[in-house]
Amino acid sequence: MALKKLVAGNWKMHGMSGDIAEIEAIARTARDYPQVDVALCVPAILIERAARAVDLPIGGQDVHFAEQGAHTGCISAKMLRDAGAKLTIVGHSERRDAQRESDEEVKAKAEAALACGLDVILCIGESLAVREAGSAVEIVCAQLAASLPRQADPNRLAIAYEPIWAIGTGKIPTMAEIAEMHAALRRQLQEAYGADGADVRILYGGSVKASNASEIFAVPDVDGALVGGASLKQADFIPIVAAAAEKVEA
Numbered sequence: 001m002a003l004k005k006l007v008a009g010n011w012k013m014h015g016m017s018g019d020i021a022e023i024e025a026i027a028r029t030a031r032d033y034p035q036v037d038v039a040l041c042v043p044a045i046l047i048e049r050a051a052r053a054v055d056l057p058i059g060g061q062d063v064h065f066a067e068q069g070a071h072t073g074c075i076s077a078k079m080l081r082d083a084g085a086k087l088t089i090v091g092h093s094e095r096r097d098a099q100r101e102s103d104e105e106v107k108a109k110a111e112a113a114l115a116c117g118l119d120v121i122l123c124i125g126e127s128l129a130v131r132e133a134g135s136a137v138e139i140v141c142a143q144l145a146a147s148l149p150r151q152a153d154p155n156r157l158a159i160a161y162e163p164i165w166a167i168g169t170g171k172i173p174t175m176a177e178i179a180e181m182h183a184a185l186r187r188q189l190q191e192a193y194g195a196d197g198a199d200v201r202i203l204y205g206g207s208v209k210a211s212n213a214s215e216i217f218a219v220p221d222v223d224g225a226l227v228g229g230a231s232l233k234q235a236d237f238i239p240i241v242a243a244a245a246e247k248v249e250a
């Protein structure tokens with residue numbers, strides 16, 4: 001069961017209330033590409049307004065694993081869902097680093113979000129030092145194995161492979177490096193989930209732009225993209241969606 005390619009935007013800590021018009025523009029033009037699943041993960045303060053304004057799936061960028069409690073500054077899966085979110089990112093390297101999030105914590109976040117009806121994009125990826133040491137596949141596969149929720153429906157869980165050294169830098173791995181990693185992650189997913197592991201979408205993230213999207217989407221087991229900077233503006237983001245649509249038709 002081949003799912004549509006998924007192109008998700010991650011606005012990170014960009015975007016203010018004036019950007020609802022940009023989100024509306026993205027949602028409007030994304031409708032031209034029904035063969036691609038498109039989603040936008042915005043700052044938590046924008047979720048409710050964005051979800052009310054557009055039919056595009058709006059997501060969060062993190063979630064706490066507890067249902068409620070004394071977790072200052074955190075947001076539960078139910079809060080995201082009640083605000084209109086349809087999905088959330090978990091385990092982004094910027095949070096694993098800054099918030100010292102462990103694989104076990106990322107797994108718990110993913111399970112809490114899935115249990116609450118949110119879809120999940122679970123992020124993994126290696127540092128430059130690990131890449132240069134030649135142990136990226138081993139380290140990232142171990143990170144995935146330790147972060148994966150016990151059970152998962154391929155329609156609701158996607159994995160985002162994001163080499164940390166490619167995030168925001170304009171640098172990307174070679175297509176051969178992407179192919180090697182995604183093939184290894186596919187094997188890891190089949191080991192974890194059996195036949196369903198073949199259908200869990202593996203997104204690539206890290207300096208995806210209109211200029212490189214087509215070649216990235218042509219790599220086997222690249223089922224979409226998690227896009228940061230190039231998702232902030234419709235003019236930059238929609239060409240990436242269009243590139244994913246071309247690959248579907250090819």
Ligand SMILES: O=C[C@H](O)COP(=O)(O)O
Nearest residue numbers: 010167168206207228229
């Ligand atoms: O979540 C998105 C990734 O961190 C990639 O960000 P970027 O496209 O700005 O490199």
